[in-house]
Amino acid sequence: MTAPRIEIDLAKIGHNARVLVAACAARGISVAAVTKAMLGCPEVGAALVAAGVSSLADSRIENIERLRRGGLTPPVMLIRSPMLSQIDRVVASADISCNTEYGILRALSAAAVRLDRRHAVVLMVELGDLREGVLPECLIELAGRTLGLANLDLRGIGTNLACQSGVVPDETNMAQLSAMADSVEATYGIELKTVSGGNSANLLWLSDIEDAGRVNELRLGESILLGRQPLTRGPIDGLHLDAVSIVAEVIESKRKATTPTGQLGQTAFGQPRLRCELDSSVRRPWQSLLALGRQDIDPDGLLAPDQLLIDGASSDHLVVRSEERLTIGSEIRFMPDYASLVRAMTSPFLPRFIRSGTPGLR
Numbered sequence: 001m002t003a004p005r006i007e008i009d010l011a012k013i014g015h016n017a018r019v020l021v022a023a024c025a026a027r028g029i030s031v032a033a034v035t036k037a038m039l040g041c042p043e044v045g046a047a048l049v050a051a052g053v054s055s056l057a058d059s060r061i062e063n064i065e066r067l068r069r070g071g072l073t074p075p076v077m078l079i080r081s082p083m084l085s086q087i088d089r090v091v092a093s094a095d096i097s098c099n100t101e102y103g104i105l106r107a108l109s110a111a112a113v114r115l116d117r118r119h120a121v122v123l124m125v126e127l128g129d130l131r132e133g134v135l136p137e138c139l140i141e142l143a144g145r146t147l148g149l150a151n152l153d154l155r156g157i158g159t160n161l162a163c164q165s166g167v168v169p170d171e172t173n174m175a176q177l178s179a180m181a182d183s184v185e186a187t188y189g190i191e192l193k194t195v196s197g198g199n200s201a202n203l204l205w206l207s208d209i210e211d212a213g214r215v216n217e218l219r220l221g222e223s224i225l226l227g228r229q230p231l232t233r234g235p236i237d238g239l240h241l242d243a244v245s246i247v248a249e250v251i252e253s254k255r256k257a258t259t260p261t262g263q264l265g266q267t268a269f270g271q272p273r274l275r276c277e278l279d280s281s282v283r284r285p286w287q288s289l290l291a292l293g294r295q296d297i298d299p300d301g302l303l304a305p306d307q308l309l310i311d312g313a314s315s316d317h318l319v320v321r322s323e324e325r326l327t328i329g330s331e332i333r334f335m336p337d338y339a340s341l342v343r344a345m346t347s348p349f350l351p352r353f354i355r356s357g358t359p360g361l362r
């Protein structure tokens with residue numbers, strides 16, 4: 001098989017999604033499965049839908065169009081604010097979008113009228129993480145103006161924490177979101193269908209609480225794909241951590257010194273690394289090169305097999321150390337973190353292989 005490559009195990013992704021759907025359902029919460037790290041891969045989308053997620057979500061319209069071209073018909077939500085330059089595409093392919101700007105809502109309405117469609121919107125509220133969101137004190141007014149726009153349905157409100165500043169979803173900010181849903185409803189005498197509480201970083205909050213309040217949706221990506229919750233990157237009980245892996249091929253393996261020889265200046269990617277420090281506990285005399293580099297992954301975000309230590313990477317070489325010589329041409333499998341996964345998926349050098357066998361128990 002060609003290397004390097006990404007291997008995607010649909011059975012494991014499906015298992016992870018089913019476990020999370022059940023955990024959320026126990027608290028009255030439905031799951032919008034986020035496909036952006038899979039670039040809207042239709043096979044993955046289909047596995048998620050089969051696992052019981054109530055909708056799919058992605059940050060890019062190109063990915064949503066790919067899901068649609070792949071024949072997927074469930075509700076799909078655009079979770080990044082639509083761009084004015086893509087408004088017609090958003091209304092044509094996404095059923096729902098997340099919004100914070102009146103000018104964009106007005107353009108969505110005009111596009112929906114023009115295309116003779118209805119489009120649902122979720123208003124995102126800023127609750128401290130300082131990425132997207134209307135300020136809480138401006139929500140009521142924006143909701144009112146949205147209700148006046150033709151062919152738009154105000155479906156609900158939502159928030160997104162943890163992504164930009166690492167703000168932890170907790171009882172306080174989630175209660176704030178619930179209270180805002182109540183006040184929008186009371187002000188306009190309407191019912192909000194969705195209160196979208198956040199992303200995979202909300203799972204710790206979820207496991208701590210008795211009652212989710214008005215929150216009835218989470219948008220989950222990383223936890224489904226990688227089996228980890230992003231606040232600590234700790235594994236989630238019962239989930240596969242290797243549903244997605246990256247395979248690379250050995251192109252050199254030699255006994256080499258563990259410290260460089262000669263005067264040290266900057267490396268291709270900045271400061272030289274103090275290899276001896278990293279490698280002080282074990283000698284690992286063999287240095288091997290794999291045909292994989294920073295163009296494809298973030299070397300700090302790859303989990304290597306136990307016997308290997310990742311020593312660094314340049315654009316096209318990943319340097320690893322081991323006790324034993326590695327066989328030239330052999331393949332090494334890594335588990336990527338989210339940053340590495342996103343880079344690998346957008347690298348033109350890594351083809352994707354999709355496995356669809358039955359789920360093995362870990």
Ligand SMILES: *Cc1c(COP(=O)(O)O)cnc(C)c1O
Nearest residue numbers: 034079160199200219220221222
């Ligand atoms: C990426 C994203 C998500 C999914 O986050 P994960 O940590 O992968 O679960 C949810 N909501 C928004 C707005 C996002 O941008």
